Amino acid sequence: MARVVANMKALKGFSFVIARSGAPAYIDTGHTWSLSRVDGDYVSPDKATGNARIIGPGIVAAIKYISIGDQYWETNYLTGKWWGCPRAQCFNPAILFDPQNGIQPILESDLSDVQRLDNAQLEELPGKDLYSLTGKMKGERLYPVSWGMIGPNPVNVHLWVDPENFVVERIVMEDPGTDKPEPTVWTVDFLNFNNVVNIAPPPSTESMP
Numbered sequence: 001m002a003r004v005v006a007n008m009k010a011l012k013g014f015s016f017v018i019a020r021s022g023a024p025a026y027i028d029t030g031h032t033w034s035l036s037r038v039d040g041d042y043v044s045p046d047k048a049t050g051n052a053r054i055i056g057p058g059i060v061a062a063i064k065y066i067s068i069g070d071q072y073w074e075t076n077y078l079t080g081k082w083w084g085c086p087r088a089q090c091f092n093p094a095i096l097f098d099p100q101n102g103i104q105p106i107l108e109s110d111l112s113d114v115q116r117l118d119n120a121q122l123e124e125l126p127g128k129d130l131y132s133l134t135g136k137m138k139g140e141r142l143y144p145v146s147w148g149m150i151g152p153n154p155v156n157v158h159l160w161v162d163p164e165n166f167v168v169e170r171i172v173m174e175d176p177g178t179d180k181p182e183p184t185v186w187t188v189d190f191l192n193f194n195n196v197v198n199i200a201p202p203p204s205t206e207s208m209p
Contacts, residue, residue, distance in 0.1 A: 003166040005108040009099045013043040015192040023180040025149035027091045032056055038093050047199040048094035066202055067094040073202050082202035091147040102145055110138035122160055122170060130169055131161040150175050150186060167193055
């Protein structure tokens with residue numbers, strides 16, 4: 001795990017896909033909008049851009065987002081126009097991968113009861129045997145970096161690790177919660193390791209309502 005964390009922290013960039021299944025996870029305090037999926041590109045240490053799918057009453061909405069340091073923009077799901085959103089008011093996927101506070105250091109210090117299973121393959125990577133590891137992860141630090149959608153109670157974790165370069169191909173986090181009819185399951189896939197895309201502010205913005 002020390003090699004995994006060190007190699008993940010050393011990556012200059014990567015692509016990612018985060019998919020939620022099971023019980024909904026809300027991005028607003030009124031429990032109106034549930035996050036379904038986020039994909040995009042991350043550039044170390046604090047840039048990300050991509051797309052998100054959120055589910056509201058009778059609607060599935062798609063938004064685009066750009067994050068650069070403390071600046072964050074997303075599109076209005078109705079008009080498609082960009083607006084700036086204060087860091088404290090919007091879910092910012094880049095925070096989840098922050099090398100100082102994100103998933104990498106959390107794996108390093110908050111993972112326990114790690115067990116290695118038989119090597120396994122992912123359907124998306126046929127013919128490639130991966131280390132398969134399970135364990136439990138504390139949820140206290142996951143909670144703020146996931147915008148309150150994961151944790152703060154412990155979550156069950158399953159990791160698939162490339163045995164050649166010790167980078168994580170997939171993380172599955174099962175959050176049982178305390179008052180959910182079923183767990184919330186987060187599947188995080190990592191792709192295009194060390195690929196660095198150009199991430200720039202949107203060309204124009206409007207005021208946030």
